Amino acid sequence: MKKLINRPADVVREMLEGIVALSPGLALLDSENVVIRADLPASAGRPVALISGGGAGHEPAHAGYVGPGMLTAAVTGEVFTSPSVDAVLAAIRATAGPAGALLIVKNYTGDRLNFGLAGELAAIEGIPTELVVVADDVALSGIVARERRRGIAGTVLVHKIAGAAAAEGKGLAEVADIARSAASRIGTMGVALGSCIVPAAGKAGFTLGEDEIELGLGIHGEKGVERVGLLPADAITDRIVNQLVRDMALEAGARVALLVNGLGATPPMELAIMTRRALATLQSRGIGIERAWSGNFLTAIEMPGCSISLLDMRPGDVERLDATTAATAWPRGGETTGFPHLIAAPASTDAEAPLGEAGHFDPRELRRLGLAVADALEAEEAHLTDLDSKAGDGDLGASMVRGAQAIRALPEGAWINPANAMVAIGNTLRRAIAGSSGPFYAIALTRAGRHLAQANRFSPDDFREALAIAIAAISEIGGARQGDRTMLDALYPALQTVQSLGDSVSPAQVWREAARAANDGARKTADMTAKLGRASYLGERARGTQDGGAAAVAIWMEALATSL
Known part of the structure; x- marks a missing residue:
């Protein structure tokens, strides 16, 4: 195993120290792996706190989304391991005022249990909390019930929309309703070209042949739902987008936001190729794209591959996706025409008249x-x-x-x-x-x-x-x-x-x-x-x-x- 680390046991803390050292707007709790906003007002004047997190290895999630307009705190567990109840509770105590805290988690048992219990303990202390669970993995369609699907990269869109709602000054119940509505309208599906190496394990979670890929994987280095032969990027993109459209019952005239997310080892070149095809495929179905982004949003350490997320847009979504945030990992922008803007290249200036005379040459x-x-x-x-x-x-x-x-x-x-x-x-x-x-x-x-x-x-x-x-x-x-x-x-x-x-x-x-x-x-x-x-x-x-x-x-x- 070759990684730029010191001891596997120190990876998470040292990573967070590096992130916070580069971000004056962030602070790190001294006794817990919790990144919070450093500019919070006094407790009585705080808006609804947004707290999310999970195991490390998904960077820039979740610390990269802490900042005005998005998360108030991110709680990080060991690699691919849910953070402890005490860590979540410390995050709530450090950031929530009388307005309370909204806890946003991906649909994994450890996250639901630990965040949920921390919310209960906070409520006993007089801090109101709500829990929103994101279960956006459409690859599990037909395998498990909708509410039991995994939460993956679409969670980032929930962070953005809920963060903007909280910044508007809305109360806890309303912010929670907005977040749940967004979560219910998101679908995500991923593809992997290989596995990743958890530092503590020191070896890949699975191996793929040179001509094999995994479709429908999660974000913890696990195998996908189906192993198939390697396909061209367009064919992979079509398969994912078609599954999303089918599962989300999107029809012509629908408006969506698109998120093409790298899993850690996929270069921008390949993500752009996938994005290009996703935009074209959606448009061919008569589906409009209100906003689109491509990049690393929620990764699986150094896994090669990507996921595609769609948000079925409703009134207010565009404004909240566009709302200002200081979170370092949010890419800004997102406006798209859905197709590349082409203009005519200047005419060639190469001389068309022949040089010299033919003479005696054949x-x-x-x-x-x-x-x-x-x-x-x-x-x-x-x-x-x-x-x-x-x-x-x-x-x-x-x-x-x-x-x-x-x-x-x-x-x-x-x-x-x-x-x-x-x-x-x-x-x-x-x-x-x-x-x-x-x-x-x-x-x-x-x-x-x-x-x-x-x-x-x-x-x-x-x-x-x-x-x-x-x-x-x-x-x-x-x-x-x-x-x-x-x-x-x-x-x-x-x-x-x-x-x-x-x-x-x-x-x-x-x-x-x-x-x-x-x-x-x-x-x-x-x-x-x-x-x-x-x-x-x-x-x-x-x-x-x-x-x-x-x-x-x-x-x-x-x-x-x-x-x-």
């Missing part, structure tokens, strides 16, 4: 050379991916394949002469290849092609100068020099060979020798320490592996040499 022959390069790069995809995975981010092989496909797609008119072909290839690679390779090849080929077009002679001297210009452009834009372990370490030896041979041998022989020099230069990068690029972050660890960019240069130069 476009079919020039295209044959281009396709030879494309073939070679596609054939070496796995090799380039392997090299880049060892000293980069592993995308070079795929990038070169995209470049090869772009070269194939160029129209016949692009190949009227070498100048025009170079500029056309540079422009298409700029769009096709992500990362640094695309811009490097684009600027090199564009400058070389424009030089050839200006001379319009296409002599051996012109080609030698064009190659030198191309290489200088790469060095200029990237800041690399020969010996830095980059593509230049294959290009410079090729240039030196071309310049030294001059017109002493045939152009085809010159290029064969240049390709050989490029290949030798690429091999030598395995013994170099990288000074630029991702490999430079590895230091000496990158040694022993050829630079992928230099290897790619050797591949396409060899393809040209063989085809000339």
Whole structure:
């Protein structure tokens, strides 16, 4: 088990100390794991206190929702363990005045029992309390009764709506009614791609195959209701949204709030993909989306996966969801059109008029050379991916394949002469290849092609100068020099060979020798320490592996040499 912790027994307290130290508006009880608002007025003037909590491991819940406009206190138990009665009672005593306290819990036996008993003890002391239970897990539809379902991420929406109602100055009974109404109109369902590790246990709660996922899980590292094969994100989203709509009996014309919640290890990229599809699926059913959020709201430590919650909106909900709160974990905003706002991109400024004259060049022959390069790069995809995975981010092989496909797609008119072909290839690679390779090849080929077009002679001297210009452009834009372990370490030896041979041998022989020099230069990068690029972050660890960019240069130069 690898975790950034000290002792498992100290995880919860040390976590809360870190959270409160960063939040001047919060305070931590000295003898209990209870986070409260630090700005509370004197007891007699306090509004209804909102208190929630549960086991740790759900961060930013619940301490992240403490603040004006949301919770007054959050009570945290050990990881995935309900807090004690005494801790809850301490929270009530520290925050509630004559107006009383509303206790919001997720539907788990320990939470209901401990919060409920603490509320009873507080009532004996003269502090009125109400208990609201959230049971929003629609995955248990048909398995248990509605009131026995688990409480999961939809609880955060109850915190927000009830917190706003309390901030309006409403009494305990009315705030409790508003919270119960919201809880009854929320549905949530989750999916997991793997488990999580409870610090005290030191191992995952369950294991999944590479092509398996769990549907309908809770928030405590447990298994889901159903294990199925891995599906695309759209299919997973549709399955969850359709279950929510069915269980909540939502029909066309309904208005909802959407919460896409990460379970701890799901990157924003994947949550955004799920959100995009959820919005589209709801709209396709004629369901309007009043508010929508995506992010980590109530997690399961580092579990990969997410849940989707829907709130069936009623009058007053939008205003309370929009109401101001100082709670650090509430994301603000939430307004959405339900679909991405697209505007037309500016028209391309790439020159459409051909560069230079066709002269004695056969476009079919020039295209044959281009396709030879494309073939070679596609054939070496796995090799380039392997090299880049060892000293980069592993995308070079795929990038070169995209470049090869772009070269194939160029129209016949692009190949009227070498100048025009170079500029056309540079422009298409700029769009096709992500990362640094695309811009490097684009600027090199564009400058070389424009030089050839200006001379319009296409002599051996012109080609030698064009190659030198191309290489200088790469060095200029990237800041690399020969010996830095980059593509230049294959290009410079090729240039030196071309310049030294001059017109002493045939152009085809010159290029064969240049390709050989490029290949030798690429091999030598395995013994170099990288000074630029991702490999430079590895230091000496990158040694022993050829630079992928230099290897790619050797591949396409060899393809040209063989085809000339």
